[in-house]
Amino acid sequence: EAQVTQNPRYLITVTGKKLTVTCSQNMNHEYMSWYRQDPGLGLRQIYYSMNVEVTDKGDVPEGYKVSRKEKRNFPLILESPSPNQTSLYFCASSLYGRGIFLGNEQFFGPGTRLTVL
Amino acid sequence: DQQVKQNSPSLSVQEGRISILNCDYTNSMFDYFLWYKKYPAEGPTFLISISSIKDKNEDGRFTVFLNKSAKHLSLHIVPSQPGDSAVYFCAASAGNQFYFGTGTSLTVIP
Numbered sequence: 486e487a488q489v490t491q492n493p494r495y496l497i498t499v500t501g502k503k504l505t506v507t508c509s510q511n512m513n514h515e516y517m518s519w520y521r522q523d524p525g526l527g528l529r530q531i532y533y534s535m536n537v538e539v540t541d542k543g544d545v546p547e548g549y550k551v552s553r554k555e556k557r558n559f560p561l562i563l564e565s566p567s568p569n570q571t572s573l574y575f576c577a578s579s580l581y582g583r584g585i586f587l588g589n590e591q592f593f594g595p596g597t598r599l600t601v602l
Numbered sequence: 603d604q605q606v607k608q609n610s611p612s613l614s615v616q617e618g619r620i621s622i623l624n625c626d627y628t629n630s631m632f633d634y635f636l637w638y639k640k641y642p643a644e645g646p647t648f649l650i651s652i653s654s655i656k657d658k659n660e661d662g663r664f665t666v667f668l669n670k671s672a673k674h675l676s677l678h679i680v681p682s683q684p685g686d687s688a689v690y691f692c693a694a695s696a697g698n699q700f701y702f703g704t705g706t707s708l709t710v711i712p
Contacts, residue, residue, distance in 0.1 A: 489645070518700070527604075528646070528691060528702035535698060543699055575645050589695070590636060593645030 487512045489594035491576050497600045498566055506561045506597050508576030516579045517559040518543070518591065519551065521572040528575065534559055566601040573598050605629045606694050608703035616711050621679040623706050625692035628673065632694040632701075637666060637677050640689045640705070649690075650677070682710045 489510045498504055510517065518533040520543075530543030534553040548570055550562040559578075563570060577591035607626045615621045623637075633654040638646035652659040652666045652675070659666050665678045679686055689705045 516698070520702070525704060527606075527608075527704035528693075530700055530702075533698060533700075541698065544701070577645070589634065590648035590651060591700070593638075593647070595643075595645050 487592070489576055489578055489592050491574075491594040491597050493597060494595065495598050497602065499602050500567055501565050504563050504566060504599075506563075506574060506576075506599070508559045508561065508594060509557050510559075510576075510578040510592070511557065512578060512580075512592065513556065514578035514580050514592075515556070516581055516589070516591075517553065518577045519549070519559070519561045520575045520577065521545065521570075522575065522596075523572050531561070531574075566599075568601050571599060571601050603628075604704070605632075606692060606701045606703040608690075608692060608706050610706050611704070612707040612709070614709045614711060615682045617684055618681045621677075621682045621686065621708055621710070623677040623679075623690050623692075623708065625675045625677075625703050626673060627675075627694050627701075629694070629696060629701075630673070631696040634695045635666070635668060635675050636693045636695075637664075638691045638693060638702075639686075640691060646691055679708075682708075684710050684712050686710050 492507045519531040520528045529545045532551040534540045574597045576594040579589045579591040636651040637649040640646040650664045668675045691705045693702045
């Protein structure tokens with residue numbers, strides 16, 4: 486089954502304790518991205534990756550890191566989490582990130598609800 | 603600053619009638635627009651898209667209209683069904699970045 490998986494689905498942690506949220510897709514997609522969803526703000530893009538070893542900042546990258554060492558995986562790293570990073574996080578992937586004629590619709594994972602105390 | 607705006611947080615429609623969801627954007631560089639549907643406890647799922655070279659795209663019960671001069675797009679669902687009850691997000695892209703609206707919660711009343 487074609488899917489995007491995220492782990493963990495729920496996480497409660499404390500300020501300053503490094504954490505990683507994993508994301509994996511099995512569709513051989515080139516483009517992967519991380520978003521956070523907050524009430525009244527919708528979905529905001531944190532980082533995206535056009536392909537292996539190619540990553541770039543989205544709209545709200547502060548406090549986050551990513552890496553893309555393999556095509557299928559795109560982990561989100563919070564080196565020193567703070568309470569303002571409490572949010573619902575989504576990973577997404579698409580065949581291509583660009584190309585208005587190619588259909589760059591993204592497939593989303595189920596989400597990771599993170600609480601930082 | 604929100605570049606994509608959905609000014610109606612919620613919408614209720616009778617089953618069988620038309621649902622119209624609206625979205626406005628500010629960046630004239632956006633050239634591709636998408637609508638996603640989201641059920642609780644799930645990730646968004648792609649619904650329909652439109653490129654800036656078109657002004658209308660249809661897929662079954664769903665039609666997206668784009669008015670570039672007004673920087674406005676809308677999603678029409680005809681006829682509306684109870685299973686359409688969800689939060690709908692519009693999104694726009696310029697280059698490789700995507701910008702989402704805040705969502706409209708649609709309730710279709712049986």
